[in-house]
Amino acid sequence: MDLDLAEEGYEADTIHKLTCPGEPLTSSQAFMRGHGTYVDNEEVIASVAGTVERVNKLISVRAVRTRYNPEVGDLVVGRITEVQPRRWKVDANSRQDAVLMLSSVNLPGGVQVSSFGVLASYVTSILRILKRRKLESDELQMRTFFEEGDLLVAEVQAFFADGAMSLHTRSLRYGKLRNGQLIAIPPVLIRRLKSHFISLPCGVDLILGLNGYVWVSKHIKQSQQEGEEAFDAEAVYSNRNDDIDDATRIAISRVSNIIRVFGAHFIPLTDTSLLEAYEWAVEQEYDIRDSLQEDAGEALVATVIARS
């Protein structure tokens, strides 16, 4: 294969060189093998079907569609699958279930209402969270925080030796999810953004988990979300939905259906394209049920591509 040829005008962003398993890419003496490749007989050979990527002397192949490969700092949405001693197991669309340690969640502590400014209250709440000791009684009531089937948003904290990821929810933005619905799309469609918490003007909040799980929910006002008087355990670990009016329910379903259409057509999800698609869907006055029909989906995708 002619990687030398590519060397002259090689622009990683524009040229997609495709390959599939068993195809020789280059010599292993001149290049190093990266993910999605292996070395046999002094040749670097692809092991997955996808695009060839080169960084200096490192050759790797990125599979077009695969499970989520976690990185530290990624925001993920997951579902509790198991409660174990001092830890929860979380399904995060990865090759193994993630682990959420009891020590990496915020626990309700003795709530003190501080009357200082926002910053002061933030500092005190952080201090309190840090100071709060995990007791045996917490272990016994782990199911009151998260139980099997609960959805949560968390951040990848570290990896274990076998590659399993460890999550944490030690921020007021992370924690249990309610007031919405989950949509699963291929993880590759979600790009890294500055913020993965998106508020759409139609009264819908979005959490784009990098693992391909997207949470679409009712908009919560900033002040309520922050919980200025600290961290109200009842609200954070509550299992009850707030009242959601009909207009919001319709908006949530519409956004969800658009995301499903994007997933089916393999279109990357960005806040701008989503908003355009939403506006278009409202203009067309499609019934929400019809927006999943094939022709409606194709028209939507065509519009989004044309506008971008």
Add this chain to the structure above:
Amino acid sequence: MLSSRRTERQILKVMGSRVEILNDGGYRSDGRRQYELRDITIDLSQQGTADGSALMTHGLTQVLATVFGPREARVRSQTLHDRAVINVEVNVSPFSTGERRRRGRADRRVLELAATIKSTFEPVVQTNLYPRSQIDIFLHVLQQDGGLLHACINATTLALVTAGIPLLDFVCAVSGGVHSTSPMLDLTTLEENDLPNLTVAIMPKTKKVTLVTLDTRLHVDRFAEIFELACVAGQIIHKEMKHAVKERTSALATSLGSGGKPGGGERVEQDTDMNYVNDI
């Protein structure tokens, strides 16, 4: 021409004469030549929540393979600390054969088929990259007309590739048999019942053989001939499979790029495709 040949055969059948496996003109009961393979169709579209899936047809044999994983192993006692476990389950639909017959999950023949497929893929899938995980392969046999094992293997390969699971190479399988002294490829049920037959699975790049099965007795002098023939046929099937995978990869890569910047990528990909064709 083909159809007239077929009707001839049918007339022969109706007249009660025994069906000839290979007639004087060198044609088989379905109008194929000795070394001719049946039509292959491949559909790699997404099936539900599966990570990878493939619908493979060899003539009238049709198999749907779906792959889930690598994911958390459901049975903890089965996990291996240094590699992934491969789990194969085969489901033979009652309507897949001529006469309707329900096979349970514990049917001995079906279990053996699953075990054969598992051992075929264990050396090919790079399981060491996914410790403590499990890769589930579910096969649904929708129609069968001979060559069930090779259709299952080919469908599984494609499903694993679409799931983005690292493989050393494709695995391409084909069946072959011998009628008196003349070898034949890709047998139908009718031929399978009458002839000694074997299934060969190869890795086309290294020409390594990952599977040879021989359920019936075959004369040792005939074996080499039919075996080599099957290896060549494997290369042909590989070409078809690779083409289907390339097409899907390029379609997905295009739509993935289209969200940001429209067009552009398509022409480049067609060029690379042409290069690959030239390579072959």
